[in-house]
Amino acid sequence: MKNHHQIKDGWFFEICPMWPGMGFSLQIEKVLYSGESRFQKIDVYQTRHHGKMLTLDGIIQLTESDEFAYQEMLAHVPLFAHPNPENVLVIGGGDGGILREVCRHDCVKDVDFCEIDEEVIRVSRQFLPTLACGFDDSRINIHIGDGNAFVLGKKKQYDVIIVDSSDPIGPGDVLFKKPFYEGLKAALKPGGIVATQGESIFLHKEWVIHLAKITKELFIKQGYSCIMVPTYPGGNISICLGSLGPELNKPGRQIPDQLQEQLRYYSPEIHEASFILPHFAKKMLEDI
Ligand code: SPD
Numbered sequence: 001m002k003n004h005h006q007i008k009d010g011w012f013f014e015i016c017p018m019w020p021g022m023g024f025s026l027q028i029e030k031v032l033y034s035g036e037s038r039f040q041k042i043d044v045y046q047t048r049h050h051g052k053m054l055t056l057d058g059i060i061q062l063t064e065s066d067e068f069a070y071q072e073m074l075a076h077v078p079l080f081a082h083p084n085p086e087n088v089l090v091i092g093g094g095d096g097g098i099l100r101e102v103c104r105h106d107c108v109k110d111v112d113f114c115e116i117d118e119e120v121i122r123v124s125r126q127f128l129p130t131l132a133c134g135f136d137d138s139r140i141n142i143h144i145g146d147g148n149a150f151v152l153g154k155k156k157q158y159d160v161i162i163v164d165s166s167d168p169i170g171p172g173d174v175l176f177k178k179p180f181y182e183g184l185k186a187a188l189k190p191g192g193i194v195a196t197q198g199e200s201i202f203l204h205k206e207w208v209i210h211l212a213k214i215t216k217e218l219f220i221k222q223g224y225s226c227i228m229v230p231t232y233p234g235g236n237i238s239i240c241l242g243s244l245g246p247e248l249n250k251p252g253r254q255i256p257d258q259l260q261e262q263l264r265y266y267s268p269e270i271h272e273a274s275f276i277l278p279h280f281a282k283k284m285l286e287d288i
Helices: 067-081 097-102 118-127 131-137 147-152 176-186 207-217 269-274 277-286
Strands: 005-008 011-013 023-036 041-049 052-056 060-065 085-094 110-115 140-144 158-165 188-197 221-228 236-243
Touching: 023 052, 023 060, 023 118, 023 221, 041 118, 052 118, 060 067, 060 147, 060 158, 060 236, 060 269, 067 188, 067 221, 067 269, 085 097, 085 147, 097 110, 097 131, 097 158, 110 118, 118 131, 118 176, 131 140, 131 176, 147 176, 147 236, 176 188, 176 207, 176 236, 207 221, 221 277
Parallel strands: 085 110, 085 158, 110 140, 158 188
Antiparallel strands: 005 011, 011 023, 023 041, 041 052, 052 060, 188 236, 221 236
16 A cells, blocks of 8 residues: 655655655644545644545645645536536545535436445545535435446446546546446446546646547547646646537537536636637647
8 A cells, every 4th residue: 555645843844656756745733634534544634724534545625725726626517518427437536525426417317436445435425524525415325346447338428427536546547448438438428528637737747648538439528627626646637528429628508507606616608718728738639
């Protein structure tokens, strides 16, 4: 089991080979939970200024201060790009945050949720109720198991598939490989959209190119959307998207006022803006 963090003098340091020569630190007050599942080390901290924090194998998955940015964008960008998402699959994200966002859409009739590590769900239910409230919706069917295997059994079933993975250095590594994306494509209905955790355009150029190449090869339309998240290394993370029809870089339907009022990051404007990448990233992705 890997552990990519250290704690010293009340500070948590995330030090990971995926961002070499760089450490990310947050001041912590207390360890609220520390345990090991069959798959990974799971910790929850009370930070000094950023609310509670969930880490897996010592890598920050979320802090309460800015989790809304990531969860809203990973859920609402594909869901609003689609004209009428009714059947949704969410793979990973045992904290429940993506489910919380998906279930804000009244048009969604049914959500399959597949998470490999039941222990993450249990810990989130105990310590992160503002995220785990995502599990409370009756439209959700929870499946515990390997997301890759789950997808292989599905054909033309989903309008939108969202993959909320950890980084490709733990149990999530299979979710960054081409056969998994082939399975995602086959599991989509005609006109379906897939959105996956796409790492950072600054820190993980090789991974970004790798995912963009796969989605360019497999899908009719492909896009990269960039999100500001201060408590991820480098302060940003991206979504890799593939579409079997709809445009990705603008909403395909109107956002109801009462839904917009519930959100803090997503809006139709930020949806479009998030696809406008810095020049180096634009070129990097055009050249593949
Ligand atoms: N470098 C960490 C990336 C974490 C992505 N998944 C976060 C899970 C939040 N629901």
